Amino acid sequence: MTAPLVTILDDEPAIRTMLTDALEDAGFRTLSFGRAQAFTAALAQHQPDVCLVDLSLPDTDGLTLVHKLALEQGAIVIIISGRALVQDKVTGLELGADDYIIKPFDPAEVVARIRARLRTSKPAPTTGQTARFASWQVLFDQYVLEDDAGQQTPFSHAEGEVLRLFLENPKRLISRAQMQDHLGGAASESFDRAMDVRISRLRTKLREDPKNPQLIKTIYGAGYIFLGDVTWQ
Structure with missing residues (x-):
């Protein structure tokens, strides 16, 4: 069985490295990107199970990207952001994100939330698609x-x-x-x-x-x- 693929979009190399190490140690496959353009281009060839998206991106509006991913990609979308205001969280969830994690964070928490989301997104065995x-x-x-x-x-x-x-x-x-x-x-x-x-x-x-x-x-x-x-x- 192929391990779930998690894509990481964050312009901070240290955060990408930290998340990549934690997720791969936990058994996930990962792809990481520092720019939205490279990230969206990769989606033409890869179907991620989970997308981790920072809102403060240098080349696009993170919230617009979250909304597009939620509607078109079908992946679980988790926002990782330094914006801690309740309204920012509400807006992200309203636009289709499945979860919202505030920086700074413990990478173990990210792994746990991804696992929880993957469990709840699986269809029940008694029902179809x-x-x-x-x-x-x-x-x-x-x-x-x-x-x-x-x-x-x-x-x-x-x-x-x-x-x-x-x-x-x-x-x-x-x-x-x-x-x-x-x-x-x-x-x-x-x-x-x-x-x-x-x-x-x-x-x-x-x-x-x-x-x-x-x-x-x-x-x-x-x-x-x-x-x-x-x-x-």
């Missing part, structure tokens, strides 16, 4: 929603984690605590806000009426419930 509900088909291997007319709408890895959780537990209440446990986040205001944003975006992509959604219902004070009938292939 394609699900049908209402007038929709979701293709988890392609990160797209497809309507009956064949029109496709992409979703991010982070949105896909939430959607899979709903589809694997239809017509059952899912509490915030269960979401936190399943998705591997830490209990915090930023985690709650990130979940609200992901669910809001899923509703938009499912063309739900935000005032009266029919598929993803909010049970105030308790959590969420997915009301569709789901079949897996």
Whole structure:
């Protein structure tokens, strides 16, 4: 079995070296880059399992790159940044990042978070990569929603984690605590806000009426419930 591939994008050579050493010692394969241009060019030939991305890059806006990776690449995206403000974390998560690690950090923590994310991103053995509900088909291997007319709408890895959780537990209440446990986040205001944003975006992509959604219902004070009938292939 091939070891997971982790790409590292950071303009500080010492950080790239530290992360490369820690990850390879832990059994991962790595590729590291100091510029976004070289990183994006490499994605044409490599399919990383995890992307570690610094926000303060000399040749591009890190947040824009995170959003593009989340929508197009399908990899787990973890931000590593010196920006410690809550709003920076929230923005990164809203744009599709799966986790946010603040510099300075212990490389062992990065390894542990990557392992946790890889565990939670694996599909459950009882389900497949394609699900049908209402007038929709979701293709988890392609990160797209497809309507009956064949029109496709992409979703991010982070949105896909939430959607899979709903589809694997239809017509059952899912509490915030269960979401936190399943998705591997830490209990915090930023985690709650990130979940609200992901669910809001899923509703938009499912063309739900935000005032009266029919598929993803909010049970105030308790959590969420997915009301569709789901079949897996």
